[in-house]
Amino acid sequence: MATMLYRDAVLQTLHAEMERDESVVVLGEDLVGGMGTAGGPEAIGGIWGTSVGLFDKFGKDRVIDTPISECAIVGAAGGLALAGKRPVAELMFADFIGVSLDQIWNQIGKFRYMFGGKSKCPAVIRMAYGAGFNAAAQHSQSVHQMLSGMPGLKVVMPSTPADVKGLFTQAIRDDDPVIFLEHKALYGVEGEVPDGEHLVPFGHARLSRAGEDVTIVATGMMVGMAEAAADSLAEEGIGCDVLDLRTTSPMDEEAILDSVEVTGRLVVVDEAPARCGLARDVSALVSELAFASLKAPPQAVTPPHTPIPFARELESAYLPSPDKIVAAVQKTLNWR
Amino acid sequence: MATMLYRDAVLQTLHAEMERDESVVVLGEDLVGGMGTAGGPEAIGGIWGTSVGLFDKFGKDRVIDTPISECAIVGAAGGLALAGKRPVAELMFADFIGVSLDQIWNQIGKFRYMFGGKSKCPAVIRMAYGAGFNAAAQHSQSVHQMLSGMPGLKVVMPSTPADVKGLFTQAIRDDDPVIFLEHKALYGVEGEVPDGEHLVPFGHARLSRAGEDVTIVATGMMVGMAEAAADSLAEEGIGCDVLDLRTTSPMDEEAILDSVEVTGRLVVVDEAPARCGLARDVSALVSELAFASLKAPPQAVTPPHTPIPFARELESAYLPSPDKIVAAVQKTLNWR
Amino acid sequence: MQLSRDALLQAYRQMRTIRAFEERLHDEIMKGEIAGFTHLYCGQEAVAVGVCEHLDHEDMIVSTHRGHGHCIAKGCDVVGMMKEIWGSTEGLCNGKGGSMHIADKDVGMLGANGIVGAGAPIAVGAAMSAKLDGKGKVSIAFSGDGACNQGTTFEAMNMAVVTNAPAIFVFENNKYSEHTGFEYAVGTNNDIVSRAEAFGMKVWRADGCDFFEVYETMRDVLEHVRGGNGPAAVEFDTERFYGHFEGDPQRYRGEGELDRLWAERDCIKIFRQRATEASLLKSDELDGVDEEVLALIDKAVDDSRAAPRPTPEDVQRDVYIDYF
Amino acid sequence: MQLSRDALLQAYRQMRTIRAFEERLHDEIMKGEIAGFTHLYCGQEAVAVGVCEHLDHEDMIVSTHRGHGHCIAKGCDVVGMMKEIWGSTEGLCNGKGGSMHIADKDVGMLGANGIVGAGAPIAVGAAMSAKLDGKGKVSIAFSGDGACNQGTTFEAMNMAVVTNAPAIFVFENNKYSEHTGFEYAVGTNNDIVSRAEAFGMKVWRADGCDFFEVYETMRDVLEHVRGGNGPAAVEFDTERFYGHFEGDPQRYRGEGELDRLWAERDCIKIFRQRATEASLLKSDELDGVDEEVLALIDKAVDDSRAAPRPTPEDVQRDVYIDYF
Ligand SMILES: Cc1ncc(C[n+]2csc(CCOP(=O)(O)OP(=O)(O)O)c2C)c(N)n1
Ligand SMILES: Cc1ncc(C[n+]2csc(CCOP(=O)(O)OP(=O)(O)O)c2C)c(N)n1
């Protein structure tokens, strides 16, 4: 097992898959960097450093640096996929689904169904999401709740470098359109990554902490917070299952229900607000399907119903935290 | 009280509010119709017939027929609102939020917050939503679940001509940005509408049927289905509260919780799929806040996780129906 | 190069098939037999056929809400299309798509589209793929005069220029977007392709009601694009004979406008005239084609009426290839 | 018409204020005092000031992610801006917006924007409003050479032409969008405003590093637009002196490129040279302004450091005017 950064797991998977399969093509803004400049290509290799070295190795027809035209980027990915390629498009910030949603939602997500199952659209749309950098309301958002609600799309949210490799490889080889959500604050996180071929199938949650008192469900950046909460609760003798969903569409409903059947108590942590969000979805799912097992009302730890504020103090107050998760766990334990 | 069509309640409210306040401006595609043609202006008055006669009365600077440029339409509404006007933009089909989402989500919905409460954006974005016309995957969608999850927006879903008048008047006079969702299949529905000034405040659900056994929560087109179900259940001696939410943001959580406290049983009907949808939101809300009152697991009646199919038989199977609601009510009554 | 007699007959057959398909739809829709939103291509046949007669199945096209003509011209099965519009499981899209979403990747028809302007970026992606394959294939985006105001169309044009993709933007200027006139909605007030030109693209303009002009113009366009010289745009002046959608009262038309168009701008009439006057084809040959085409459409409708209907279980099929 | 001495001094003061504001930010960001993403306008001052010196508070502007210069030129309070970037509740946006979202509607500054291309449609709406008010006011959208590839920008230009709105599209061509060169990303490969021209708009081009040229060009542009002759576009050739964002290593620059720009294309240096050589202003007058400006920026930073910080309760304020 090699140790590597989350960011590098993205990069190395791209290198590996592009070598393995020449139908894999990447496109996005500044993916090469330096196009049309005196400094020349590969001046940056993606603003997240997730495409360094691709241009030199695979050339301009497979590593396509694009103008600032997100709709055309996703649309082109759709066209490449319909034509038999495996495009991996980068949107830079998840917030930019605002300018490209039609292509994501009404086009690539629906081709297969609208065309009666006779086309396939193996496109991956990568984007960096999440808060924590005081980047304010238009550069910090979580979008999995919106995208998971769109039938036809698969939505992936890796929380570790190992899962980046396993899930991203799966995403590229998957024949359905996949939204691949990379958390900005995780890019610099290090972890062990299996050598050689490593695939993580979609729809299988990862149990990252085990306990019998409370089930905590989380994704992406929230997983680390849930783990921190679980670890501090463990010191007080409270055992938590921490379930990292890994993919929110498909969602591993079975793993959630199985865990709650044992614990009878549920805390869902999400980086998006509650209204029509993932936290409420999971709570409802459990309430509908594991009602008899529930010993206390499900708890949701989410940001409030506000845009994401700029100032440090405001953003910290906005986001979930291990403390807030601990409080929610205690609330469900102390219920009645 | 006059009797009028849902569609005409939209139209007459526009006439009344534009007369009352000259800062009200409307814009959208084919809103006038016939611009630049030999037939001349007012050839259509909106494809839903909801802007007939406005152009002749208020002229081209207040009744702005636009090119097919939804992003610019919503953006222009934002600019008009920031500059002190009360724009009412029409998006024709709700599905077209795909091409204009950035302006809805990242711009008009966030101006106030990002600018520290020092700007206001009294824009109304109207759009026709919903299935029932075999218009397939890109012209039939419900979008309230996505938009309600966007802090900064208010989301309104009238189900009767009277509520169209009351809620639309409120929307136009409201100082926050409002998404006004008109169901295509309701345009032709007739109902009594109060004469004179009639405002319905946001965040107040309407109890359209009263009963003590089960609470049914619905919006828009689903309200009629819930009523039909409640009426047929009433014949069997089963009493249902039918709550028409009217607005999904803000949502009248109190009314829902109060009703469930009495009935102990909840059925939520929604025209959008369950995943990260409104039905799951309401179920979770009740599970979190009225856990002790619940006698049975909440039931959601929603379409499956699929795009909207074309063929008549498929679309009928896709949509909720009074029968499916009755079945859900019986399921919750028969639980254990 | 002149077209051979066979090629001319084939072109005529395609145009007539589109016309007959649509006029039959017009009737059936009035009778209430067909559900959904249907936009008729009638009047624009010379464009679809004049463009697609140059293509093979590895060339790709992306279409619009007014897509029947493009589909037929590109080689989609006419009976399968009719069954689709009828909502049968034997339809080209198994009844899932309907009129606005017909596709058949096997003939290079990547899809009609209900979202105005959405096709152009998709076509650019297909063109990038064609470039990568290096076989000289092209990808064509059909767009209307209304679609040329959609941001996606502009982004697609710029992207095609930047990536030197073999994409062709075919603008069918039928002078109306729904009920609104081209002269109002398209800022330039003269044409569409001057915009494409400003993106650094080579552009052409031609009469879209004259098959021969369309065909010959496209020969030049394709030579340019297949030669690796980057994307191109072409604007065809054309006419829409029916309403924007079925049911449109067309109050935006001037007095006598439609009569004049039928008399002077009917591409099928024009084709027949030119082909017979130049003694390329004989009137009775063409009448023979007409009969065969009408028989085919009759069969398509009969088959569609008899074709199997979907069941509720079909709703959940084909959302994903595999979900878990 | 020549500018008065006072007007010249005011213009210089504005340019110097922008420069000093940003260079101080550059230092403070390096020290880690400031959170978030910051894009410096340094190098482009002559554009913001040359444009905005023609405007009053009822004229409106819409800005970009690189907005400090536009804000200062339009009259936003410099101390309030600094406090905003510091995240204080006394900031122009109460600490909610930060560098990318500064706005002050009272001076006609409708908002900076983190989404490239999003401003242009908003500016068109403001222009529609100005037209309705009939007072000859205008609305200006600032955009970069990168933003000119975003569909929204095109839609906005067409919409402005169609509605004959008094909108002005100011394109600041600093030749880079992030790390990518203008010649690569902008398909035309020569300029931006030829696109605007293709929408039927009157266009201008000028050197954005020369305040006098910007100012005089804008006089013509504004005369055209205030006169009700419809929208206009103008492209200024300008330079960005710092990285795209703070922290950018600028590996896309050629050898010696930045040194050359500082030497030859510094709009402040050029202004001083031209103003003193023509004996319009004296060097020591200008030095006096420099000192005043630096003192103001010192004060802004000191005040910002001392300014009150938000509390968790502030998070939920100002989402809506009233929710229930
Ligand atoms: C994004 C979007 N906006 C609006 C519509 C509604 N609409 C459907 S067709 C049409 C007119 C299109 O005009 P044009 O591009 O000229 O094509 P034509 O109908 O003339 O073939 C409009 C406005 C749509 N389907 N999608
Ligand atoms: C829709 C969108 N796409 C991409 C970005 C990321 N981004 C921020 S600034 C920028 C470059 C903008 O270039 P230009 O318009 O030339 O402005 P400049 O930075 O040169 O002032 C990019 C790509 C964004 N903020 N919004």
Ligand SMILES: [Mg+2]
């Ligand atoms: Mg048209």
Ligand SMILES: [Mg+2]
């Ligand atoms: Mg630039």
